[in-house]
Amino acid sequence: MKSLDWMADAVCAQTDPDLFFPEGAGQNTNKAKKICAACPVRIECGKHAQHLEGDVSHGLRHGAWGGQSPTQRAAAGGPSLTAARDEAILRLTAHGVGPGDISGQLGVNYRTVLRVRAGDRQEEAA
Numbered sequence: 547m548k549s550l551d552w553m554a555d556a557v558c559a560q561t562d563p564d565l566f567f568p569e570g571a572g573q574n575t576n577k578a579k580k581i582c583a584a585c586p587v588r589i590e591c592g593k594h595a596q597h598l599e600g601d602v603s604h605g606l607r608h609g610a611w612g613g614q615s616p617t618q619r620a621a622a623g624g625p626s627l628t629a630a631r632d633e634a635i636l637r638l639t640a641h642g643v644g645p646g647d648i649s650g651q652l653g654v655n656y657r658t659v660l661r662v663r664a665g666d667r668q669e670e671a672a
């Protein structure tokens with residue numbers, strides 16, 4: 547996707563961003579998805595999110611994009627969110643980012659960060 551001109555018509559740009567990128571367990575994006583339903587660039591937005599999620603170097607896309615949660619995008623045929631999450635954890639680890647900061651940046655559970663890092667070390671040792 548080359549042009550991001552569609553973003554000029556994004557309805558979310560005029561709303562509370564916390565609705566689209568909620569913090570904490572459950573990450574409920576139901577209010578955001580209702581806003582997305584009336585957005586004229588919903589299709590472009592959803593395609594853009596899946597494009598970014600297909601490139602693990604961008605890491606996991608957090609929040610509602612194109613009227614869908616990350617789980618819904620994955621179910622619709624996007625790349626494995628688990629794989630993208632794990633790649634993002636390992637990429638940040640390789641850059642010297644600590645597990646607490648990784649947890650905060652990616653919005654994933656601290657114990658998940660530790661588990662992914664431990665699993666990678668076991669694979670390297672094998």
Ligand code: SF4
Nearest residue numbers: 556558582585591612
């Ligand atoms: S579809 Fe939703 S997230 Fe995407 S630009 Fe529109 S309002 Fe924003």
